[in-house]
Amino acid sequence: MAAEGKHLSLTFKAIAYSAGGFLVAWAAIKLIDTYFDPTLLADTKGWLLRAWNWLLLETPIPNWSLLMIIAALISTLTVAIYFYRTTDGTYGELHEIERKVYKMNNPQFPQLTDNQTLLMEALAYHANFRKIANLDSVCKLVSLSKLEVEDGLKQLQAKHLVKQKVTRGTFGATTFELTLAGKDYALERFELT
Known part of the structure; x- marks a missing residue:
């Protein structure tokens, strides 16, 4: 009964490894003899x-x-x-x-109210299409009253984003355009073509 518990020390795995090693060594020797130049x-x-x-x-x-x-x-x-x-x-x-x-x-630019942002968009639109922005054309674009537009434009002038040009004479008019800071603001905030 004690003999049944004993295992062979030489297993199939050991035989396979030794045979594989022998084959690899034989192939290496043959390849060296054939292809290696002394x-x-x-x-x-x-x-x-x-x-x-x-x-x-x-x-x-x-x-x-x-x-x-x-x-x-x-x-x-x-x-x-x-x-x-x-x-x-x-x-x-x-x-x-x-x-x-x-x-x-x-923020590089001052925070603007909703009306001021609308006015900046309208002025940017005018500048983009090289149109003259006067009080009436801006009012039409933003759908605000003249008083609200005037007040918003004055606030934007105080923030140095918009400048007002007044021409005298027979055909005198008041126009508004973006300053350099206003153009920078418009370029950064709005999609211009």
Whole structure:
């Protein structure tokens, strides 16, 4: 009964491994005999000896240290290029997100009321199509009363986004146009063609 519990130390797996190793060794020996040129080994040994002697030459800076410096520089350059390429897109996206958050927290332009925004859109429309913006044409675009438009335009003038031009004479008129700051505001906030 005790003999039934014993297992053979030589299992099928061990036999398969040893047979596979034998076949690989036999194939390697056959391939080396067929395709390997023995003169190549002698040539390689000669080349390695010449390289070793060159490395040990007595010069102001040993050749082996020169090779180590060159290898260190190439390695550093390779690592720098790798990190630049892998993180370039990430930092670009991060920079864009930070810029948007900064602009929201630190607005470049003053906050405008709804009526002032409508007036800025109307003036941007006039500027985009090179039309003269007078009080009547702005009132038609925004559907506000003349009093509301005049009041809104005065507030925009105080914020230096709009300037008023008054011409005298027979055909005198009052026109409104965007200042440089107003044009910047319009370009950033509205879709202009």
